[in-house]
Amino acid sequence: MADRESQKEQSRARILESAGRGFRSRGFGGLGVDGLARDAGVTSGAFYAHFKSKADAFREAVSVGLGQLANGIEQMRAQLGQHWREGFIDFYLGNRRTCELADSCALQSLSGEVARAGDDVREVFEAELNRIIEAAAAGLEGKPKARRDEATALLALLVGGVTLARAVRDPEASRNIAAAVRKAALTLGKGG
Numbered sequence: 001m002a003d004r005e006s007q008k009e010q011s012r013a014r015i016l017e018s019a020g021r022g023f024r025s026r027g028f029g030g031l032g033v034d035g036l037a038r039d040a041g042v043t044s045g046a047f048y049a050h051f052k053s054k055a056d057a058f059r060e061a062v063s064v065g066l067g068q069l070a071n072g073i074e075q076m077r078a079q080l081g082q083h084w085r086e087g088f089i090d091f092y093l094g095n096r097r098t099c100e101l102a103d104s105c106a107l108q109s110l111s112g113e114v115a116r117a118g119d120d121v122r123e124v125f126e127a128e129l130n131r132i133i134e135a136a137a138a139g140l141e142g143k144p145k146a147r148r149d150e151a152t153a154l155l156a157l158l159v160g161g162v163t164l165a166r167a168v169r170d171p172e173a174s175r176n177i178a179a180a181v182r183k184a185a186l187t188l189g190k191g192g
Contacts, residue, residue, distance in 0.1 A: 008050075011042065011046065011050065012050040014040055014041070014042075015036070015037070015040040015042060015046070015047060015050055015051070015057070016050075016057065016060055016061060016064060017040075018036065018039045018040035018041075019036050019039075019040065019057045019058070019060075019061050020061035020064060020065050020106065021039070021102040021103070022035065022036055022039050022102070023058055023061050023062075023109075023110060023113065024065070024101055024102050024103075024104055024106060024109040024110060025100070025101040025102035025109075027113055028054075028058055028113045028116070028117070032054065033047055033048070033053075033054050036054065036057060055117075055118070055120075055121070058113075058117065058121060059117075059120060059121045059124050061106070061110075062106065062110055062114060062121060062124055062125055062128070063124045063128055064106075065105075065106025065107075065110060066106050066107060066125065066128035066129065066131070066132060067128055067131070068106065069105055069106065069107055069132050070128065070131045070132045070135045073088060073132065073135040073136050073139070074135050076088050076091070077135075077138070077139040084139050085139065085140070085154075085186075086186065088136075089154075089158065089182055089185045089186065090182070092105070092158045092162065093158065093161060093162065093165075093178040093181060093182050093185075094178075096108065096162055097161075097162045097165050097166065097174065097178055101166070104162075104166075105159075105162070107129070107132065107155070107159055108158075108159045108162045108163055108166075110125075111125075111159065132155065133148060133151045133152055133155065134148075134151075136151035136154060136155060137150070137151035140189065141189070142189065146189070150188055150189040153188055154185055154188055157181055157184060157185050157188070158181065158185060160181075161177055161178060161180075161181030161185075162178075162181075164177050165177040165178050165181075
């Protein structure tokens with residue numbers, strides 16, 4: 001019985017991973033349940049055995065994707081100590097800017113989709129966003145409100161910068177956007 005439950009959990013995780021990649025690369029409206037199931041290597045019936053709808057899978061994919069960012073920030077803080085912020089900025093503006101969209105950061109790639117989603121998805125997004133902000137704020141200096149404000153601004157700057165850098169066709173323009181955003185992100189919290 002435990003083996004069957006383990007297989008079921010693995011199948012669900014595989015479908016969710018694939019759905020997250022699909023939503024990040026093609027958007028919520030870019031594929032249906034049949035496409036989500038096909039990408040995961042399962043039947044539509046198997047998809048419905050784990051998720052009651054595409055919207056249900058989307059909500060879960062948003063939660064998992066944003067949770068990965070929060071965990072990544074916490075790991076980067078643990079690995080780099082007081083230098084985590086510069087490491088995170090460079091990673092986000094480097095790898096997260098140039099990787100395949102399916103592998104991109106859920107915060108950057110799914111925020112626009114979430115803005116058009118129902119309240120249940122937006123509620124999950126907001127809770128996970130707060131977790132991300134808290135993870136970043138915990139690695140900053142100052143009073144709690146100032147740290148939270150700085151973390152929010154840092155995330156907004158990086159997400160917006162990557163969004164713009166991904167949208168331009170010219171690689172040099174993309175690098176210039178990333179360089180300008182990096183410079184601004186490094187100065188956050190230094191003057192006030």
